[in-house]
Amino acid sequence: MIIYTIHIENDEDSFKIGLPNMQYFTSDQPNDAVEWLYPNKKFDPTIALNSVILASTNDSVDKWNETIQNMNPNVGRTYEAKDSFDEVDDEANILKNILTDNVLNSYNKNGVPSHFVNFKVDDVCIVLRALPSLELATNTRVQVVELLQHSVKVKTLNEPKSRYICIPRITFQFRLQYGESYQLTRVQIPLRLAYAMTFNKSQSQTLDRVLIDCTGEPFAHGHAYVAFSRVRNCKNVRVYVNEDQLHESGNHPREMMPFITNIVYEEVIK
Numbered sequence: 001m002i003i004y005t006i007h008i009e010n011d012e013d014s015f016k017i018g019l020p021n022m023q024y025f026t027s028d029q030p031n032d033a034v035e036w037l038y039p040n041k042k043f044d045p046t047i048a049l050n051s052v053i054l055a056s057t058n059d060s061v062d063k064w065n066e067t068i069q070n071m072n073p074n075v076g077r078t079y080e081a082k083d084s085f086d087e088v089d090d091e092a093n094i095l096k097n098i099l100t101d102n103v104l105n106s107y108n109k110n111g112v113p114s115h116f117v118n119f120k121v122d123d124v125c126i127v128l129r130a131l132p133s134l135e136l137a138t139n140t141r142v143q144v145v146e147l148l149q150h151s152v153k154v155k156t157l158n159e160p161k162s163r164y165i166c167i168p169r170i171t172f173q174f175r176l177q178y179g180e181s182y183q184l185t186r187v188q189i190p191l192r193l194a195y196a197m198t199f200n201k202s203q204s205q206t207l208d209r210v211l212i213d214c215t216g217e218p219f220a221h222g223h224a225y226v227a228f229s230r231v232r233n234c235k236n237v238r239v240y241v242n243e244d245q246l247h248e249s250g251n252h253p254r255e256m257m258p259f260i261t262n263i264v265y266e267e268v269i270k
Helices: 030-037 058-069 094-098 101-106 223-228
Strands: 004-007 014-018 024-026 051-055 076-080 082-086 116-120 124-127 141-147 151-156 164-168 170-175 183-188 191-193 196-198 209-213 237-241 246-248 256-263
Touching: 024 030, 030 058, 030 209, 030 237, 051 058, 058 191, 058 196, 082 101, 116 141, 116 191, 141 164, 237 256
Parallel strands: 024 237, 051 196, 051 209, 209 237
Antiparallel strands: 004 014, 014 256, 076 116, 082 183, 124 141, 124 191, 141 151, 151 164, 170 183, 246 256
């Protein structure tokens, strides 16, 4: 599939990789890209179980997740977290008075749910934290079946036999970028929508269809392999690129093909 590789000048680890014959959508065709996964843009949870959008950043993942969830006709429910500061050397409450609740609620970190999370019945999600008491591992795929006041009832999807489980809020703790003494505690439902996910989260999964968002270049070492190897048939892969990532094909000058930037560290593969 990949036959064009161009070394990027002044960067020995980066290459431009051309994808001839690869079908693609450009960033001004988001509706067409979604319709490829969901015909007629009709929400179907059975499609969501085996068709995923892969992206390089959590911001892109959140946007795609919101797009697909908006197609879900069921009524949603929003769960608000409880956030607080811990282990802060702030005896005079100077920091506490500066950082309002709105500021605290805006902080996020990979693997930690947002202050506000919204789910609908039939949403497909992943579990963000292992829950030993419920025998749930991190990244377990589940489907929402009921939205309760203090928990979300789900059905497990990638287990030999499906189970119905109520997932409550749990405690997450993470450091802020200001220094090791600033720790935020968040109590929230440990679920995240799984219509889209990062390349790393998709490892070990085999899927029916994959849309790969390549607009957040470059691919880190190994990411290209992970993203493009999630399906058994290359006809079930589409890439999503910016217009400036399209270049003329060497064999067919009038045809355009997508190029992505990939970082490869030779010392890792020797």
